[in-house]
Amino acid sequence: MSSNYVKTFMLWELLKGLKLTGKHLFKRKVTILYPEEKTPKSPRHRGLHALRRYPNGEERCIACKLCEVVCPALAITITSAPREDGTRRTTSYEIDLFKCIYCGFCEESCPVDSIVETNITDFHFENRGEEIFNKQQLLAIGDKYEKEIAKDREEDAKYR
């Protein structure tokens, strides 16, 4: 009891606190300067969507609509029709990125690995309506980042 009083009047606990913060003053800083530095991403990262193609340029999507069905946020809307060569293809494939919760179910459900979620996280919309990505935009993303997309799937394949 009496030693407690002595400690209180010597501001012991306060000095201990000051010592701790004083130590941290000289510690290595953990800040990551975002646009210049980035934290590493997992190959499973679920970011912006993309539609892939086969190496011969044929689009993968066969309009099975499994992704549309499995989507818990009802963010995917697909219409389909037979193409001239008789195969079933999508006529439109739209994803509402505001509705999307980036759960990755669409990618899981896709039998032909067509719809994927890339590791792109930096994207923005400037006008109302721009958040709905159509088939052309999604295919364009897929064409542009095919290398990274393929590499990420490759890396993750052995764990599936």
Next chain:
Amino acid sequence: MLEYFTTAWHIAFMIVALIVTVILYTYSERKVIGFMQDRIGPNRVGPIGLLQPVADVLKLLLKEVIRPSHANRYLFLTAPLLSLVPCLAAWAVMPFAPHIAIADINVGLLFLFAMTSLGVYGVILSGWSSNSKYALLGAMRSAAQIVAYEIPMGFALLGVLMASQSMNLTTIVLKQQGGISHWYWLPLLPLLLIYWISAVAETNRSPFDVVEGESEIVAGFHVEYSGIAFAIFFLSEYLNMILVSMLATIMFFGGWLSPFEGVLSIQKFLQWVPNFVWLFAKTGFMMLLFLWFRATFPRYRYDQIMRLGWKIFLPITLLWIVLEAVAIQLHLQPWFAS
């Protein structure tokens, strides 16, 4: 006539120097607290973020001063000035070297005490004239807190007064000559601690910042202020912090006296150092303590603040003053020789 011009010139120089110091102080506050929290603080505006405070000031200058429709117009606009003017005026008696002050008066300590107490009027009037419940609550807390802590602070200063037998700040420093152990921090250690804690409470800084307590009363007395009016409150708060830091240096840490006085080998080596460097270095350390406290301690509860002020600090200061009086009567060496 010429004398007035030189005085005016000194005052202008002082104000500019003080404002520059405040600007650097806000920058270092953000940097130091950032570093203590393992962050790196502002680093985007200018090299290593040095222009950040300039950007902040520009932003505040360009913003509109919004006046609440039911506020008392005159008091609302004079309150910031009422808090700024006393803490600028207090700097008039600060000695930077023996007898180098704008006004080297014999009641310097009393003048300082009067000026630091006047600052509370700005806080109270701003809180009341804003016609806002948060501002009023903040002002009430501030009034109670400043009254509570002025008394132990006054008694701590009384201890210095008794030891030095003078209210002239230059004399107080000169009485402490003779090296670190001769400074008043040693014989008046409890008074120093109480002075310093009261100073933190008086300037409404963390951990005694219930006046602004953003978690319960938004920002306290200055919620309704924006733009340059807010900037003036901000400026006076930081001026006050610098003021009490320098005051602590002068009264307890030998002002401009070199800490190596009496240690002949080092003293000779450091002969070239002008004496105001020591004053600024010590003041700088005391200013750092403010930031260090803010990064370390959680905010006191309001009733704890009152208990600390009235029930703990007041008896301790009274007791130590009696002990000090005995020591002075016994001419305890080396502090109370005369």
